[in-house]
Structure formats: C-alpha cells, structure tokens
Amino acid sequence: LSPWPAVQGETVTCEVITERPARLTAVYKGGEVPFVQEGLRSWALLPVHAMQEPGIYLVELRAYPASEQGDSQPIGRLSANLYVVAGTFETYDIVIPPSSEKAGLLNAELIRAEWRRLAGIFSQRTPEKLWSGTFRYPLEASVRRVTSAFGERRSYNGGPASSYHEGLDFGAPEGTPVYAPAAGRIALAEPLTVRGRAVVIDHGLGVYSGFWHLSEILVSAGQSVKPGDLIGRVGNTGLSTGSHLHWEVRVNVTAVNPVQWTQSEMPAVSAGSPEARTFSTLTEAYPLAVGKQWVYRVETVQRVEGWWWRASALVTETVTSVTEQKGAQFVALQREGAQGMALPLLDSPSELVLMDGRLMSVPAGYAGEALLASDELQAQSLRFIWPMQVGDRWGQAGPDRMTWEVRSSGVSETPAGRFSGCYQLAGSGMGEVQWVTFCAGVGEVLRERYLLHNAYRERWELTAWAPAAGQ
Numbered sequence: 248l249s250p251w252p253a254v255q256g257e258t259v260t261c262e263v264i265t266e267r268p269a270r271l272t273a274v275y276k277g278g279e280v281p282f283v284q285e286g287l288r289s290w291a292l293l294p295v296h297a298m299q300e301p302g303i304y305l306v307e308l309r310a311y312p313a314s315e316q317g318d319s320q321p322i323g324r325l326s327a328n329l330y331v332v333a334g335t336f337e338t339y340d341i342v343i344p345p346s347s348e349k350a351g352l353l354n355a356e357l358i359r360a361e362w363r364r365l366a367g368i369f370s371q372r373t374p375e376k377l378w379s380g381t382f383r384y385p386l387e388a389s390v391r392r393v394t395s396a397f398g399e400r401r402s403y404n405g406g407p408a409s410s411y412h413e414g415l416d417f418g419a420p421e422g423t424p425v426y427a428p429a430a431g432r433i434a435l436a437e438p439l440t441v442r443g444r445a446v447v448i449d450h451g452l453g454v455y456s457g458f459w460h461l462s463e464i465l466v467s468a469g470q471s472v473k474p475g476d477l478i479g480r481v482g483n484t485g486l487s488t489g490s491h492l493h494w495e496v497r498v499n500v501t502a503v504n505p506v507q508w509t510q511s512e513m514p515a516v517s518a519g520s521p522e523a524r525t526f527s528t529l530t531e532a533y534p535l536a537v538g539k540q541w542v543y544r545v546e547t548v549q550r551v552e553g554w555w556w557r558a559s560a561l562v563t564e565t566v567t568s569v570t571e572q573k574g575a576q577f578v579a580l581q582r583e584g585a586q587g588m589a590l591p592l593l594d595s596p597s598e599l600v601l602m603d604g605r606l607m608s609v610p611a612g613y614a615g616e617a618l619l620a621s622d623e624l625q626a627q628s629l630r631f632i633w634p635m636q637v638g639d640r641w642g643q644a645g646p647d648r649m650t651w652e653v654r655s656s657g658v659s660e661t662p663a664g665r666f667s668g669c670y671q672l673a674g675s676g677m678g679e680v681q682w683v684t685f686c687a688g689v690g691e692v693l694r695e696r697y698l699l700h701n702a703y704r705e706r707w708e709l710t711a712w713a714p715a716a717g718q
C-alpha cells in the first residue's frame with residue numbers, strides 16, 4: 248500500500264505481485280474494489296475519504312483463478328493494514344446572505360437531485376485506463392492561485408462544519424482558459440444549478456475530473472480529450488461567490504486530493520523499486536509567503552541487513568523568508584515537527600516483529616518464526632491507542648489470545664532513522680512471554696541534506712536520504 252501512512256483525502260495504490268496470473272479483488276470499507284491485472288502485477292486504487300477517521304483499516308485481498316469468471320472460490324486470501332492519519336485542514340464559515348439570489352441554490356432538494364445525477368456518472372467504471380503519467384494543473388502556472396484547498400472543513404451561514412471542500416479552487420479572472428489535466432472522454436458538459444456550467448472528464452477505471460462554475464463550455468459529451476486540450480473558461484456560475492475554477496478528482500465516487508495526482512503517478516511505482524522513494528506535498532505553501540505552513544511527506548524503502556525497511560515521515564515547516572535572485576525564488580524554511588514511522592516490511596499480514604531486544608538488534612538472517620501472523624493480532628492492532636503509556640495493557644486473556652503490556656518507551660535508532668516514541672511491549676498468551684518493539688511517533692527519517700533545485704514545487708528534489716547502513 249502506498250503512500251504509507253495515507254493522509255485523509257489521498258489515493259492509495261494497492262499493489263500485489265502474484266507467482267502466477269490471478270484475478271484479484273480487495274474488500275475495503277465494505278465495498279469490493281476490482282484490480283487491474285498487468286501480468287503478475289495487479290493494482291487497485293483505494294480512495295481515503297477526506298473525513299475518514301484516522302486509524303488502521305483492513306484491506307482484505309482475495310485471489311481467484313485467472314481463467315475463471317463469476318463465483319469461483321478464492322484460491323488465496325491476504326489482509327493488509329491501511330494506516331490513515333489526519334490531514335491539516337482549516338475550517339471556514341461560508342456566508343451567503345439570505346437576500347442574495349444565490350441563497351436559493353442552498354435548497355436541499357436541489358442539491359440532492361444534482362448530486363444524484365453526478366453520482367450516477369461517477370459510479371460508472373470505464374474498463375480501460377485512459378490517463379497516463381501525472382496530471383497537469385487545469386490552469387497555466389501564471390494564473391494558478393489556490394484560494395481554497397482540498398479538504399477544508401466548511402459550514403454554510405454558521406451551520407455545523409460537517410462538509411468539506413471536495414476539490415481545489417483557483418481564483419482567476421472570468422474567461423481564463425481551462426485545460427484537460429489528463430486524457431479521457433467528456434462524460435458531462437452542461438449547465439448545472441449548484442455547480443454552474445460544468446464539465447466532467449472520465450479518465451477510466453472509475454477516475455473522474457470535475458470542473459465547476461465555468462463561464463463557457465468548449466467541449467461536448469462523448470468527445471475524447473488529450474492532456475492540455477482547452478475544455479472551457481473560468482467563470483462565476485452556480486453557487487459561487489466570485490470568479491474561480493473548482494477542480495475535483497473522484498476515485499470510485501469519493502473525492503480525493505487532486506494535488507497528489509499532479510505529483511505522483513497513479514498507480515504508484517512498485518514499492519520494492521528504488522523509485523519508490525517519494526516526496527510529496529500535502530499542504531500547499533504556494534504562493535510562497537512568510538508564515539505559510541507547508542506539510543510534506545517523504546517515504547523510502549531500503550534494504551538493510553537483509554531486511555526491507557519502510558520509513559515515512561510527515562514533515563511540517565514554516566516559511567521564514569522568501570528572497571528573489573536572478574528570477575528564482577529562494578526560500579528559508581523552519582522545521583516545526585516530523586511525524587515518522589519505520590517498520591520492517593514482512594511477508595506477513597502483521598507488521599509487528601517479535602524479538603528480544605530493540606529493532607536494531609534483529610540478527611541478520613532472522614528467520615521470522617516469531618512473526619505475529621495470527622488473525623488475532625489483526626484484531627488487536629486495531630485497538631492501539633497512541634501515545635501509549637508505560638503500564639498500558641490491552642488484549643484479552645484466553646487460549647489463543649495475547650495480552651500486551653507497555654514495559655518501556657523511549658528513543659530507538661533504526662536503520663531508517665532515529666525515532667522517539669518507541670515502545671517495548673511484553674506479550675503473553677499463545678505460549679511464552681514475547682517481546683516486541685514498535686516504533687511510531689516523532690522521528691527523523693531523513694538527513695537534512697536535501698537540495699532545492701528551484702522554488703517551484705514541481706522541481707523540488709531530494710538528493711540525500713537516511714543513511715542506509717550496511718548497504
């Protein structure tokens with residue numbers, strides 16, 4: 248599963264490599280997601296809802312014989328943990344004066360009817376992948392000013408903040424050209440009541456882009472588009488309080504963060520490959536201004552001492568100065584904090600490793616008999632409460648059950664970085680007392696030696712990562 252952990256609103260690639268061709272499905276949040284089969288590699292996109300409760304979600308994979316269709320029995324099952332962490336979303340109250348003619352657009356029946364129409368489109372799955380590579384922004388860089396980020400919590404006229412912003416808003420003058428971010432087929436091109444003049448592009452496999460509040464529509468339903476094709480012009484039609492473009496991306500009906508689609512190729516590259524080192528922005532600091540916060544993720548998979556390690560950190564930085572020299576902007580950033588996790592990747596449904604000492608003391612060639620691979624642990628791992636305190640206990644007593652007690656917490660050096668919030672747990676049940684060290688919490692996953700090639704987000708590049716000891 249990548250990215251790992253996933254932030255609310257992100258699209259997760261679930262990748263499975265099989266030994267022989269198989270047809271796969273994933274059960275995720277009660278729904279069945281089909282996979283795309285490319286030889287022995289199969290993948291599926293799992294959307295994380297912007298308001299999905301942070302925690303661990305089970306993804307249950309089922310493999311069926313490749314040749315048979317219909318209701319054959321699964322030939323293999325596997326489950327994986329999808330970690331979801333909270334995003335940083337602001338809350339805004341949108342005031343629409345009751346006297347304004349737009350207030351009539353808040354009519355609940357109208358909103359529902361329009362949504363039913365769109366949901367009918369978004370729930371269709373064109374069997375081919377029509378897009379390739381990363382998405383482009385629908386506006387030219389010179390007019391690309393984000394006025395409202397994805398996921399912002401919203402209340403209307405002082406009501407509860409129970410809704411969120413399903414796309415990205417760009418403030419731009421009426422008439423600004425809007426371009427297709429990726430290839431696809433036009434699924435809708437007509438005026439709507441709440442969303443104004445609207446265009447929806449079907450990118451295939453249940454992935455859609457929506458463009459609302461246009462002044463002009465320049466495509467028609469059924470037409471194919473290439474990335475960069477002119478599809479319409481920015482406007483202020485529908486429930487809108489100023490000229491802007493609203494762009495949203497949907498995966499299996501769920502609205503996901505479009506910024507991720509402009510930064511990462513979907514599906515994500517294979518987790519075992521060196522290109523799996525990723526760097527992505529979660530909260531925009533653009534346009535650059537002193538005091539703006541920027542949240543990004545770095546993720547890497549490394550082989551150290553015979554083990555594959557996966558490390559990921561969510562880093563928050565504040566812009567402390569912006570200077571211009573020779574047409575390029577130079578930015579100083581102050582690090583506010585880093586939330587990191589490092590865990591060994593194991594051929595097991597569980598990512599906890601039993602051992603006598605700390606993570607670093609895993610002996611080379613450790614065979615893995617002590618892996619907690621039982622279904623019971625899957626259930627228990629859902630009951631973790633962070634941060635844990637020394638003396639905390641969980642689990643249930645019984646013949647095949649484990650109970651766990653936190654014996655100590657502190658700092659641990661791992662091949663992937665230095666972490667605080669590492670817990671040593673003692674488990675009992677299922678035989679003798681066993682130990683586990685689990686790292687989560689604040690950590691330094693990478694060294695601070697990364698370079699800015701220039702100040703434009705698209706060109707940020709990491710040139711150095713955590714030292715891969717033993718490599």
Ligand SMILES: [Zn+2]
Pocket residue numbers: 395412413414415416492493494
């Ligand atoms: Zn919007």
